[in-house]
Every structure is written in structure tokens, then in C-alpha cells.
Amino acid sequence: MTMKADQNNAGSLWHRWEPHIHAPGTLFNDQFRGADVWGEYFRHIEEASPAIRAIAVTDYYRLDTYQQVKARAASDERLSAVDLIFANVEVRLDVATVKERWTNLHLLISPEDPDHVAETERFLGRLRFNAHGDDFCCHRDDLIKLGKRAKPEIVDDGAALKHGASQFKVNFRQLRQEYGQSDWAQANILIAVAGAETDGTSGIRDASDTTLRAEIEAFAHIIFASSAAQRDFWLGKKGLPEEALRDRYNGCKPCLHGSDAHDQDTVGKPFGDRFSWIKGGLEFDALRQACIDPAGRAFVGNQPPFRATPARVIAGVEMLDADWAKSPRLALNPGLIAIIGARGSGKTALADAIATGCDATVDRLSNASFIVRASEHLDGAGVKLTWESGDEDERELVVGSRDPSMYPRASYLSQKFVEELCSSDGMKDELLAEIERVIFEAHDTLERDGSTDFDELLDLRTSVLRDNRERDEEAVWNLSDLIGSEREKQSQIGTLGSQIKQKELLVSGYVKARDAMVVGGAPERIARLNELSDAADHVRTQIRVWAQQSQTLLSLSNDVGDFRKNRAPLALRSAKHSFSGAKLEETDWELFRQTYTGDVDGTLQVKLVKAMRQVELWRGATPAALANDKLSYLGEGEDPKKAALGVLEAEISRLQRLINIDTDTASRLRALTTKIGDENAALKRLRDALEDAKGADARVKLLQVDREDAYRRIFQSIAGEEQALHTLYGPLMDRLASASGTLNKLSFSVMRSADIDRWAREGEGLFDKRRTGPFKGVGTLRGWAEGLLQRAWTSGDADAVVAAMSGFRQAHATELLELSEVPKSQQADYRSWLKRFAKWLYGTDHITISYSIDYEGTDIRKLSPGTRGIVLLLLYLSLDDADDRPLIIDQPEENLDPKSIFNELVSLFIEAKKTRQVIMVTHNANLVVNTDADQIIVATAGTHAPGELPPITYISGGLENAAMRDHVCDILEGGERAFKERARRLRVHLDR
Numbered sequence: 004m005t006m007k008a009d010q011n012n013a014g015s016l017w018h019r020w021e022p023h024i025h026a027p028g029t030l031f032n033d034q035f036r037g038a039d040v041w042g043e044y045f046r047h048i049e050e051a052s053p054a055i056r057a058i059a060v061t062d063y064y065r066l067d068t069y070q071q072v073k074a075r076a077a078s079d080e081r082l083s084a085v086d087l088i089f090a091n092v093e094v095r096l097d098v099a100t101v102k103e104r105w106t107n108l109h110l111l112i113s114p115e116d117p118d119h120v121a122e123t124e125r126f127l128g129r130l131r132f133n134a135h136g137d138d139f140c141c142h143r144d145d146l147i148k149l150g151k152r153a154k155p156e157i158v159d160d161g162a163a164l165k166h167g168a169s170q171f172k173v174n175f176r177q178l179r180q181e182y183g184q185s186d187w188a189q190a191n192i193l194i195a196v197a198g199a200e201t202d203g204t205s206g207i208r209d210a211s212d213t214t215l216r217a218e219i220e221a222f223a224h225i226i227f228a229s230s231a232a233q234r235d236f237w238l239g240k241k242g243l244p245e246e247a248l249r250d251r252y253n254g255c256k257p258c259l260h261g262s263d264a265h266d267q268d269t270v271g272k273p274f275g276d277r278f279s280w281i282k283g284g285l286e287f288d289a290l291r292q293a294c295i296d297p298a299g300r301a302f303v304g305n306q307p308p309f310r311a312t313p314a315r316v317i318a319g320v321e322m323l324d325a326d327w328a329k330s331p332r333l334a335l336n337p338g339l340i341a342i343i344g345a346r347g348s349g350k351t352a353l354a355d356a357i358a359t360g361c362d363a364t365v366d367r368l369s370n371a372s373f374i375v376r377a378s379e380h381l382d383g384a385g386v387k388l389t390w391e392s393g394d395e396d397e398r399e400l401v402v403g404s405r406d407p408s409m410y411p412r413a414s415y416l417s418q419k420f421v422e423e424l425c426s427s428d429g430m431k432d433e434l435l436a437e438i439e440r441v442i443f444e445a446h447d448t449l450e451r452d453g454s455t456d457f458d459e460l461l462d463l464r465t466s467v468l469r470d471n472r473e474r475d476e477e478a479v480w481n482l483s484d485l486i487g488s489e490r491e492k493q494s495q496i497g498t499l500g501s502q503i504k505q506k507e508l509l510v511s512g513y514v515k516a517r518d519a520m521v522v523g524g525a526p527e528r529i530a531r532l533n534e535l536s537d538a539a540d541h542v543r544t545q546i547r548v549w550a551q552q553s554q555t556l557l558s559l560s561n562d563v564g565d566f567r568k569n570r571a572p573l574a575l576r577s578a579k580h581s582f583s584g585a586k587l588e589e590t591d592w593e594l595f596r597q598t599y600t601g602d603v604d605g606t607l608q609v610k611l612v613k614a615m616r617q618v619e620l621w622r623g624a625t626p627a628a629l630a631n632d633k634l635s636y637l638g639e640g641e642d643p644k645k646a647a648l649g650v651l652e653a654e655i656s657r658l659q660r661l662i663n664i665d666t667d668t669a670s671r672l673r674a675l676t677t678k679i680g681d682e683n684a685a686l687k688r689l690r691d692a693l694e695d696a697k698g699a700d701a702r703v704k705l706l707q708v709d710r711e712d713a714y715r716r717i718f719q720s721i722a723g724e725e726q727a728l729h730t731l732y733g734p735l736m737d738r739l740a741s742a743s744g745t746l747n748k749l750s751f752s753v754m755r756s757a758d759i760d761r762w763a764r765e766g767e768g769l770f771d772k773r774r775t776g777p778f779k780g781v782g783t784l785r786g787w788a789e790g791l792l793q794r795a796w797t798s799g800d801a802d803a804v805v806a807a808m809s810g811f812r813q814a815h816a817t818e819l820l821e822l823s824e825v826p827k828s829q830q831a832d833y834r835s836w837l838k839r840f841a842k843w844l845y846g847t848d849h850i851t852i853s854y855s856i857d858y859e860g861t862d863i864r865k866l867s868p869g870t871r872g873i874v875l876l877l878l879y880l881s882l883d884d885a886d887d888r889p890l891i892i893d894q895p896e897e898n899l900d901p902k903s904i905f906n907e908l909v910s911l912f913i914e915a916k917k918t919r920q921v922i923m924v925t926h927n928a929n930l931v932v933n934t935d936a937d938q939i940i941v942a943t944a945g946t947h948a949p950g951e952l953p954p955i956t957y958i959s960g961g962l963e964n965a966a967m968r969d970h971v972c973d974i975l976e977g978g979e980r981a982f983k984e985r986a987r988r989l990r991v992h993l994d995r
Contacts, residue, residue, distance in 0.1 A: 012960045013334035013959070014338075014960055015283045015292075015300070015935075015961035015962065016937075017281070017282045018282075018283075019053045019278050019280055021055045021059065021262060021279065022059045023059060023061050023091060023261025023262065024270065025061050025068070025265050026044060026061075027071075028067065029062050029063070030063040030165055031168070031169070034265050035265075035266060035267055036266070040267075042079075043267050044270060047270035048082060049084065051271035053278060054084055055084075055271055057281070057285055059089050059261070060088060060090060061092075061093055061109070061263075062090075063168050064127065064141055064171065065092070065143065065168075066112070069090035072088060073088055076088070087287065089111065089112055089287055090114070091112075092109065092127070094130075094141070096108055096219070098207060098216075099207075100202060100207060102206055106204060106206070107196070107202045108197070109225075110192050110194065110195075111192065111194075113190075113192070122191070126188050126192070127141040128141060128142045129141075129185075130173050130181065131177065132170075132171045132172055134153070135152045146164050146168050146171060147160050148163075149167035150168075151167075153166060154166050175215065182194070194222060195226070195227050196223040198226045198258070199227075203227065204216050204219055217252070220252055220256075224256065224294045225293075227259055228258045229258065229303050237255055257300070257301030259279040259301065261273060276305040277303050277304065277305070281300060282300040282301075284961050286963060288965065289963040292961075309918070310918065311918060314394070315390075315919065316335075316391040316392075317357065317361075317390060317391075317889055318334065318389050318391045319335055319389040320332070320335060320357055320388055321333075321387040322356065323384065324384050325384040325385075329955060335922070336920075336937040337391065337920050337937075338937035339912055339921045339935075340921065340938045340940060341925055341930065341936040341938070342354060342940045343926070343940070343941055343971065343974050344942030345943075345944075347944055348943055348955070349373075349942040349955035351373045351924055353957065354417075354893050355374045356373075356374075357889075358891050361411055361412040361413035361888075362409040363413045363415040364415060372418070374401075381400045384399070385398060386400055414879065414886060414891070416892040438863075438878055440456070441878055442457060442731070444885035445735065460731065468723045471720045472717050472847070475713045475717045478710075479710055479713045479714055480841070483838060483845060484838045486703055487837035487838055490837065491830065493699045493703070495696055496693065499689055503690060506685060506686040506689055510679060510686060513682065517672060517675050520668055528661055532655065532658045532662065535651055535655050535658065536655065536676050536679070539648060540680040541644045542648045542651060543648065544687065546621045550614075550618050553614040553618060556611040559607060571596055574597055575592065575595060578595055621648060622647060622648050623648055624649050625653060626649065626653050635654060635657070636654040636657065656669075714808065715804070718801040718804045718805075721755065722800060722801065735856075746877065749856060749857070749874070750857045750860070751854070751855075751856055753852065753853075755850065756797065756850070756853060757793055758851070759785055759849070761848075762784070762788060762849045763782075763785040763788060767781055769824065769839060771822050778815075787811065788811075791811045792811055795808075796850060808844075812844070824836065858870060873908070876892075876908055877907075877911060879915075880908075880914065889921070890920070890921045891923075892922070893924045894924055894925060894926065896925060912934040913934055916937065928971065928980070932971065935962060936962060939961065939962065939971060940957050940959040941959070942955060943955070943958075944956075
């Protein structure tokens, strides 16, 4: 019974087969009992769970019970759910096992030929067994004769048939020869051999028989075995690789297991619930295809192999209100679906419609797509998708009708999308973005820290490091500014020393001039006047110091108030905005409000009161006039430097009167005394500045240590960002490290780059390049950086970078500082230049971190269009494990050469279809034949009237269907060649 391709054929599906089941009347060990033996037999098959869809009725050397099962099932209207019944003729080879049994071999007969029973008996009749001085053929009459010859007392033909069959042994080499000489047998019989130790090839252990065992197993198409170890062996997963199996055994073999039922209790109940599953239509050719692709089409277990979950499988598509769709309904396979047809036949129309029903067409359709080109004819037309879970989705087939808020239930790689990602001048970064999406989804939900895409996760993992880098870069600049200030102080030591000497001479001159003005009095009075003048200078200095402190304390108090009112609230608002992801409550955020840890107001008030009081005390009040000038305003022995200024000034005036200094002289004396005081204050400032300048060298060293630490931390942050990227790409790296084949060609790299040219150009702009010396102008900095800095910048750790910069500074900083384009005499401008110099020297803007996905060592963005296409499909078919939605691809072979398709893509599609539904529009035979596509949908467009869409018809089926194979060969270029190449590669000798 051969199935024709039709609209509702979902192609190759997993069905339970029962490849080894006996029936009432079986020749040996018939234990079927009961008043209604056949009814009970059928009931057990019909009630089996999982449901049995195909059975191979087994008997020894004959097809009698097979014919009875078919006849009774038809007449009694039984086994309606069993779509395929075929014969399994069991024979015993003349090869013994260690269990003192004979090796069993099975002939599985295709029922497609109407004369298959007669042809099978004719083939069996060619097998000979020599005994009792005669040759007997494997035919009913000869088996009866053999039984009576072996046991003359047997009279009954039935008993003689059974005994003759028990004696008849098939010579393996004769069977192989007869099979090889019969075209009919090769086209209609599959050979299965038992793999068990009792009656199978595992029991053939004598050294003399090991070669024979290998020959028997090489001759067989199928192994009757159920253990995982044997299945793995015959699939090339354990013991021998596939290539060795091809060399020694003519390829991999499917393992099947049946109930081998000889009684009602074991019908459809194989040991350990090891059921046989065949993927394909319910036709004998599905078994042939299982021999070609054992790993993909045959399985033994209590359930068929895992595939996409029902909620992620489109079970059917229906065109709504579309007169042009002559096949409005199509069942869809959960595996790999290939839509083929001539150009303009409606292939893309179906892909577009399915993608639209999945809300997957936004930004994925070009002007060449069906929905866009046919938009004027699609008013009112729609598409309905039915999912295996029972859900249904209906959408209009109108461009722009999709609600952008709907999450796509499928991933659609339209021609436009593939072409743009793979074209020579296309969106190269889009391919990287797709890879990043896959990497993001490869992370466990808990590892995503609430982020919704790769960029957000990357920012989440690196933002702290980047913020730290920015802070440390700012610290380097500020420290450099301080170092510049200290260096400026160092450069002023000589000038300050000279100014102090000049100021000391000036003060000395003023003092001598003052002394010269006072010549008319007694010497002791003149000395006392000078002492009091010096004391007044000292007191004025104290007043100045305390007054300045008062003003500074008032400014600090105002700054504290501004911090509380403005800066702290602004900092808190900024923190809330920058770290909104922390999800803190308002009460929590209040804990982050910046404030002072102690009683700053109290401290400031105490200090301010003291300073203001000191000003008042040192200033004092003008004392009341004395009764006569012979009395002093100062007490006996009182230190004049501790007296108030008012008292001192009164005392000075009294002495001046005693010395008879006239008014004019007194006025000039006061002026001169004021100058002496001012110059002494200036002299003190110069001496303080000199002392400060002398300490600059020590401070510069400390600041340089701090700057190096900040510089080190910058590169620690850079290294941390590199590590964060490695961690982020960890799932991909782990996958690639353990991969082989095409996946192994992909790699991930993180690169730290230093733009030496940029750094050198910025530096050259700071210097006077006309100067002579080691610095030779343009290009010099680049050479120095390449020799001393580049390696550390691009691959060194933080300590190595700091050491390299220290070496560079020791080698060249002194000379570079002498090349300033600003003269040192212009102190303000020179100081600004020093800051720019340090910002350039220690800047890290030219240091960047880049990462790439490489294919065979080349950045994917630099690949050829064809190779980018391979990477794109590698991404979707192999790496995108987290995305279990249906994948719809329109012509994935575009831009790819045939060799790449076969070598790179076939295996990817084979693996992908195991876990997700893949719908592919293709013109390439390799992508249909060598991927063993589970369903073929053939699109055909008829002639159409002007201004209307052509009528489009779709038929479907699996590759096990001969009609579908003919369509593949007729429509796809190289289809026939692809089938032959596949057969040659797998060393199978099956018809197209």
C-alpha cells in the first residue's frame, strides 16, 4: 500500500512499528489459545500503547500466517489503525551459536508488489538444504518431504512440515548469492539478523566463525537488537566510527526490536518496553529510508526521540479567503520541512504566510517578497496556524498589519534578511548583533541579572569598571595638575631666595631710615621707640592672621551650608538616576544622602568666635589719655609684643612727644613704620612660600606615587572589562571548545588595542618641533611609544603598564618638558600646558577593548558573503539552543557554493531538526536529500488571468514516498545526483 503525496500528508513522522510478531498458527512454539484466538490477537494489537501503526507478521520459512492476518483483518474489519502489514520470513542459518542454537535471519518483505507472496516463495524455493542423500528446497512440499524423510513415522503433512522446517538450515553464502542474483529480491526484501547471543550473531564466537559473523552482519540491512550498547555500536558511536563501519559492515545499521510474541500475553509487549520507532510514512519504503539513515529514522525506546515541544510546533497552516490557494490546508511536520518548486511557483508565498501567522515578518520582508508584491490581491485574505498544543492564531496577509507588541512565535530568515547580512556591503554589524542575541539567550535567566538584551547585560557587567576607569582617569588629571603646581613651586626656589634677600635689604633700609628720623631724644627712649615699633609690626601680623582665619572660617561655613542645601541633594538625585536599577526605597536612599560625620557647625562656631576675639584682643582700644607723658601705657616689665595695638600706638605717640618729634616727622614716621610692617608681612609670605617650595620635591614624589596608583587602577579596570567579556561569552566559548566540525571553526577573541598614531599626534601638538635634540619632530613619539609602551598597553597587566610608563618618563619626560610650546616665564599658560601634557602622557582614550567572533581566524565582519552565510546558518541552526521557536528560512543556499552547502550546512540542518521545527524554501537538492528532510512540500503555480494571482497548489509527503522523490529529482537541479551520491557515500544499494 503506497501512499500518494497529498495536501494533508505531514511527511516523515515517528510511528511505532512491530517488526517481529508471530500470529496464531505460527509454525513453531504456537501458544496462542482461546475460544476466539484471532479476536483476542487483534484486540491486543489494537489496544497496545503506544499504538502500533505497522506490523511485520513473522513465521518460519513461509507467509501463511501473514496472509491469514491480512485476510482476517479485512474480513473482520479489524486493525483499522494499523496502516501497514508486511511479512517477516524467519529462517535459520547453518551457523551455530554458543547457546547451541542456530543463527536466525529475517526476510522483511515489501507488500508493494501485488505478486510479492508468489515472488517471495519463488525466491525461497531457490534455497537448498542437502540431507538424507537428497536436495530439498525451501518450499512447503519439500519441507514436508524433508520432515517425513527425517522422521518416517510422521504421517500428518502439518506435522511433517513443522519437523522439516526445524531441520532445514539455510546456507548463508548460498542465500547471499541468490539475493545478489535476484533484482526482485534486492528491490523488495530487506535482510535483518538477530543480534542476540542465543540465536543471533553475538553467539557466533568461535575463532573460525568470526569472519563469517562479520559477513553475515555486513550482509544484513537491519539488526534485531534492543540494548543501548548495540544500538550505539551500529550507529558508529561506540566501538567503531562510522567510516570503519562502512569499511567492515557496509555502513551503519538500524536496530529494531519486536515482541517476538508466541502467545496472547506478549503480543505488542516487547521486553522492557523497548518499542521500535520508525520515522517516515506508513509504507515499507520508510524502512528502506531507516536503513539509509539509521540515526535519524530508527529508534528503540519507550518513547520516540525528543523533538520540539508541542507549543513550539506548527501542526497545520490554512489560507483564509484566498481563492488563489488551491490547497488551502497543509499539515506540517515537526522536523525539517523543505518547500520546493519551480521559480514563481509559490514557495515564498507559503513561507511568508507561515511567518505572518507567527508575527515574524516585521523588518524581514523586501519588495520582492510575495506579501509585498501581491498586496493588492490580498485584501481580506488571512492565514490560520494550528499549533500542536491546540492553540490557533489568525492573521491578515496585509503588509504592516502586525501588532509590533506581539512577540514573534517563529524566527524568519527571509531572503532580504539573509542577503543583507551576507552581502559584501551589507549590515555586517547586524550579524554580530544576532550572535550577541544568541549569546545572551544562552545565559541562564538567573545569570542575566534582570537585563533584557546583550547590550544591557554587557553594560551591567562593565558599567562599574568603566565608571571606575573614568574616576581614575579624572584622578590622574587632577594629580597631574597638582604635580604641575608643585613643579612650578620647585622652579621658584631660586627666585624666592633672591626676592627674600631683596626684601630683607629693603626692610633694613626702612629701619635705618626710621632710626635716622629719631635723633633728638635720649638713646634709651629711641631704643624703646624702635622696640615698640617692632612690637606693633608683630601685633599687626597677628591681627592679619586672625582676621584671615575669620574670613576663611566664614567662607567654610557658607560652603557647608551650600553643600547641605544644594550639592548633597543634587548628588543624591544623580545617584538615584544612575542607579535606579538598585530598586531602593526612599527611606533606603536617605541613607545615601551625603553629610558630615561630626558637629562641624559647633567646631566652626568655636573657631570663628576665637578668631574674631583674637582680632579684637590684638587690636584693642585706644586707652584714655594719661595725666602726663611721664607715665607709660605699658606696665613695668610688660612684653610689648603681647600688648594690644591700640596700647602700642598710644605708647609710641607718647614717646614721640617726649623725643620732641614734630607733627610732620611723626606722620612720616608712622608711614615708614607702616611700610616696614607691610614689607615684613610680605617677607614672611616669601619665607613661607620658600619653605613650601622646598617641600615640593617630597610632595611631588608622593603625588607621583598616587598618580601611578590611579594609572594602575585604570588598567585594572580595563583588564576587568576584558574578563567580564570573556565571562559573558563563556557559554559560547564552552560550546566551541568541545565542538567539532563546522562549529570548531568559530572562535571568540577579546583584543585590547592602542591607537599609537592618535596618541603620538596628540602629543606632537604640544611640542615645539623646531627644537634640536633627540626629539626629531613628527614620528618620533610613535617610535618611542612602539619601543617602550605599545606592548604593555596592548597585552600587559596593570603593573607592566605602570612600569613601562615609568620607563618612558625616565627616558624622555625631561626632554619633552623642555619642548613646551609655551615659555616657562608665562607661568599661568605654562601651568595650563603642564596639565595638558600630563593629561596626554597619562591619557587612556587611545586604549580600547574590542571583541569579535572569528571564523577560521577571521572576524566575521570581514568574511566573504558566502562564508558569512555559513556563519549565519551556523548561528541559527547550531548555536541558538535557547531559541526553540520554529525557524523559517527562505533559500539559505544563496551566496553559498555547492561544496560549502554539503560540507558545512547539511550536518547543521540534521542536528537542528532534532530539537526545533525548521521550514526551508530551497532550490538545492543537497539540502533536501542529504539532510533527509522530514517533509517535502511541492509548490506549483498554474496559469493566471491578467491582474489576478495564479492558482497555487501544494502537495506534500516524505522522502520515503517514491512520488516525492520523483518531484525532488525533477524539480531540483542535481536531485538525481544527490540521491546517488548519498547512496554511494552511505554504501547502500536501494532504489531512488
